[in-house]
Amino acid sequence: MDFNDTPQEAEYRAKVRAWIAEAAKEYEGLPEPKSQDEYVARQKSWQRKKYDADYAGLTWPKAFGGQGLGPMNAIIFSQEEARSAAPTGLYSIGLGMCIPTVFTHGSKAVIERFVPKALEGGEIWCQLFSEPIAGSDLAGIRTKAVRDGDDWIITGQKVWTTFAHLSDYGIIVTRTDPSAPKHKGLTMFIVDMHAPGVEARPLKQMSGGADFNEVFFDGVHVPDAWRIGAVGDGWKAGLTTLMNERLAVGGKPRNSPGWRTLMDLARGIDTEQGPAIERMDVRARIADTYINDEGVKLTQMRALSALSQGKTPGAEQSISKVVVAKTMQDMAAFALELSESAGFAAGEKDSELARLQGAYMWSAGLRIAGGTDEILRNIIAERVLGLPGDLRPDKDTPFNEIVPL
Amino acid sequence: MNFDFSDDARALSESARRMLTEHAGPDAARRIMDSDVAYDEALWRQVVDLGLTAARVPEAHGGVGLSPEESCVLAEEFGRSLAPVPFLSTLLATEALLLAGTEVQQAKYLPGIADGSTIACYAWGEGVNSPTAIPATRAESGRLTGTKSPVADALTASLAVVTAAGEDGPALWLVDLKNVSVAPAATLDLVRKHGTIALDGTPAEPLGTSADYQRFIDRAAVILAFEAIGTAGAAMEMAVGYAKDRVAFGQRIGRYQGVKHKCADMYIKLELARAHALYGAWAFAADADELRHAAAAARTASLDAVRFAAEENVQLHGGIGFTWESNCQFYYRRARQLSAALGSRAFWADRLVRALEQRNRAAA
Numbered sequence: 001m002d003f004n005d006t007p008q009e010a011e012y013r014a015k016v017r018a019w020i021a022e023a024a025k026e027y028e029g030l031p032e033p034k035s036q037d038e039y040v041a042r043q044k045s046w047q048r049k050k051y052d053a054d055y056a057g058l059t060w061p062k063a064f065g066g067q068g069l070g071p072m073n074a075i076i077f078s079q080e081e082a083r084s085a086a087p088t089g090l091y092s093i094g095l096g097m098c099i100p101t102v103f104t105h106g107s108k109a110v111i112e113r114f115v116p117k118a119l120e121g122g123e124i125w126c127q128l129f130s131e132p133i134a135g136s137d138l139a140g141i142r143t144k145a146v147r148d149g150d151d152w153i154i155t156g157q158k159v160w161t162t163f164a165h166l167s168d169y170g171i172i173v174t175r176t177d178p179s180a181p182k183h184k185g186l187t188m189f190i191v192d193m194h195a196p197g198v199e200a201r202p203l204k205q206m207s208g209g210a211d212f213n214e215v216f217f218d219g220v221h222v223p224d225a226w227r228i229g230a231v232g233d234g235w236k237a238g239l240t241t242l243m244n245e246r247l248a249v250g251g252k253p254r255n256s257p258g259w260r261t262l263m264d265l266a267r268g269i270d271t272e273q274g275p276a277i278e279r280m281d282v283r284a285r286i287a288d289t290y291i292n293d294e295g296v297k298l299t300q301m302r303a304l305s306a307l308s309q310g311k312t313p314g315a316e317q318s319i320s321k322v323v324v325a326k327t328m329q330d331m332a333a334f335a336l337e338l339s340e341s342a343g344f345a346a347g348e349k350d351s352e353l354a355r356l357q358g359a360y361m362w363s364a365g366l367r368i369a370g371g372t373d374e375i376l377r378n379i380i381a382e383r384v385l386g387l388p389g390d391l392r393p394d395k396d397t398p399f400n401e402i403v404p405l
Numbered sequence: 406m407n408f409d410f411s412d413d414a415r416a417l418s419e420s421a422r423r424m425l426t427e428h429a430g431p432d433a434a435r436r437i438m439d440s441d442v443a444y445d446e447a448l449w450r451q452v453v454d455l456g457l458t459a460a461r462v463p464e465a466h467g468g469v470g471l472s473p474e475e476s477c478v479l480a481e482e483f484g485r486s487l488a489p490v491p492f493l494s495t496l497l498a499t500e501a502l503l504l505a506g507t508e509v510q511q512a513k514y515l516p517g518i519a520d521g522s523t524i525a526c527y528a529w530g531e532g533v534n535s536p537t538a539i540p541a542t543r544a545e546s547g548r549l550t551g552t553k554s555p556v557a558d559a560l561t562a563s564l565a566v567v568t569a570a571g572e573d574g575p576a577l578w579l580v581d582l583k584n585v586s587v588a589p590a591a592t593l594d595l596v597r598k599h600g601t602i603a604l605d606g607t608p609a610e611p612l613g614t615s616a617d618y619q620r621f622i623d624r625a626a627v628i629l630a631f632e633a634i635g636t637a638g639a640a641m642e643m644a645v646g647y648a649k650d651r652v653a654f655g656q657r658i659g660r661y662q663g664v665k666h667k668c669a670d671m672y673i674k675l676e677l678a679r680a681h682a683l684y685g686a687w688a689f690a691a692d693a694d695e696l697r698h699a700a701a702a703a704r705t706a707s708l709d710a711v712r713f714a715a716e717e718n719v720q721l722h723g724g725i726g727f728t729w730e731s732n733c734q735f736y737y738r739r740a741r742q743l744s745a746a747l748g749s750r751a752f753w754a755d756r757l758v759r760a761l762e763q764r765n766r767a768a769a
Contacts, residue, residue, distance in 0.1 A: 259761070
């Protein structure tokens with residue numbers, strides 16, 4: 001066993017490290033963007049550089065403008081990118097999830113029109129799936145699309161849409177046949193986010209921030225030529241997107257507090273039972289946090305190792321998010337309680353306590369985003385352990401005749 | 406990156422699994438539980454014939470000279486099968502000899518272990534005085550005094566590796582059990598038979614230093630983590646199998662989230678433990694500094710996994726799981742044995758944090 005790059009991986013890493021060092025120099029030491037436009041411009045410039053240097057779409061097929069490389073190349077590139085000052089993030093949804101769906105299920109004309117422009121960073125994309133009425137049970141969406149000559153007219157509401165306010169286009173799943181069973185009456189389209197009738201509003205979260213949007217569609221026209229896949233095949237197209245999402249969501253958010261935070265905090269606190277760091281309950285919590293967070297990291301390394309060896313990663317990766325989110329919540333709650341009133345009083349900006357309070361608030365959302373704890377346990381039980389699925393009494397009923405049990 | 410067992414280790418574990426699936430498992434465990442014999446002699450012969458006791462012994466001493474990875478994969482298979490043979494006990498003694506034994510000690514004991522003529526045990530427990538810090542058993546002028554109990558496989562073993570307090574803290578000693586009184590010790594585990602070793606000025610050879618002892622329990626923790634992972638995996642499979650089969654309220658019970666989520670949690674705990682144990686196996690094989698915290702995390706996580714799987718396996722079976730006839734009890738009881746075999750979860754969780762603190766200080 002070893003944790004080293006193979007000679008080929010090392011060679012590739014050295015190559016991209018050298019390129020990134022040079023290309024990302026201009027972003028070093030820059031202050032946070034002062035405006036949305038500045039943020040977008042910075043992100044765009046980095047994506048364009050990658051595109052020009054053939055570092056965009058690393059794992060995409062060459063036919064779609066990609067580089068046709070293996071997953072290890074993409075992983076190495078993003079590891080090196082993360083070590084640099086390069087501004088990344090804005091394209092994660094579009095290039096990570098939307099465009100692979102477009103080139104898997106879209107027509108030739110659609111692919112030619114949208115894929116190259118997206119890859120060079122010229123157009124920004126979002127994913128319009130969840131609705132207030134349908135999150136875990138995504139096939140229950142109600143946003144409708146009605147045929148009107150060569151167009152479809154979309155009316156409804158989407159929610160939790162990352163980057164909707166910055167996006168030029170989105171992929172949207174709509175209900176085109178309410179008389180078909182829920183999974184069968186869905187169709188996916190590309191929608192112009194600047195079209196009349198589209199309104200993206202920031203959605204204020206329980207944590208106070210607004211990292212997502214809700215998007216309203218009021219009679220929005222979409223050409224039939226922008227349909228992704230056949231009418232009624234929207235669920236199939238959506239699964240392609242979600243498969244790509246599962247590859248992306250999972251690990252502990254970078255720089256989020258962990259066992260080290262708790263250890264440092266405990267070192268500075270005296271309690272009635274003595275210094276916090278010497279209390280067995282505190283030490284046990286540090287150990288638990290370490291075991292969960294580092295266990296996920298090591299599990300991911302098992303997957304990386306499999307990829308590096310040209311094998312398919314095992315099912316064990318499916319534990320990542322469900323462990324990370326709850327561990328963050330438990331650790332943060334423990335740390336705040338250990339801090340007594342100071343853990344409750346709003347922490348000073350950029351202080352460790354403020355970070356812990358932020359993590360506590362954010363963890364509540366993390367346990368829901370990208371698959372709730374409950375859905376993820378279902379997936380582990382059903383797909384990994386082979387247990388039977390939940391009963392779905394509405395599965396074969398026409399959508400507009402479903403009567404809740 | 407290659408964070409996985411070698412193909413050789415996998416091949417060995419597969420052949421061990423084939424043999425143990427055929428000859429061990431809950432039925433064999435029950436036969437031993439219901440009998441007065443201390444272990445399954447016929448199965449032990451097969452273990453020896455398959456070369457498993459020789460796996461880690463260097464060629465110079467009549468063995469095959471395989472790596473720590475092989476110890477780890479074998480530990481998992483024996484844990485999975487509940488095999489009522491003194492394999493893990495002998496393996497721990499082998500590891501102690503490999504780590505800390507002099508050339509003379511290795512030449513004296515390892516050939517017998519390799520050819521199956523020597524069964525060994527590791528004597529750790531001392532009632533409530535588990536020797537996590539300073540064992541009550543003392544070493545003076547090459548003689549040990551104290552009572553080690555309960556010791557797994559002590560009734561069958563001819564050689565014991567004993568933890569006792571020396572001048573520099575706890576350390577390992579080799580004791581020839583031929584002239585030592587060993588009495589049966591009843592424990593919660595009715596399959597793995599234990600004994601009480603009464604030491605009263607008993608002659609003993611020192612086996613390495615007290616630093617070696619600390620390194621030994623790290624290595625032992627990794628091996629026992631794999632054993633626990635094997636046992637946890639078997640309990641999980643039993644629970645999942647039952648959930649797919651049993652019908653209640655017109656459905657197989659595995660459809661209920663109250664049931665399937667428990668199974669998912671078994672899997673989550675098992676895979677967390679496996680990731681840490683694999684890291685421990687790497688650190689063990691590479692003799693890396695990371696072993697101290699890797700081993701502690703592996704041990705802690707594996708005890709969580711096996712306890713949860715064993716308890717919830719009974720729970721998912723309902724009333725039938727609580728009967729004597731059900732095999733659930735084997736895993737439930739074995740989880741206690743695994744916990745007692747090398748210091749409790751609390752000890753290892755604290756050792757983990759201690760190791761992390763040390764690393765933090767070193768990095769600062």
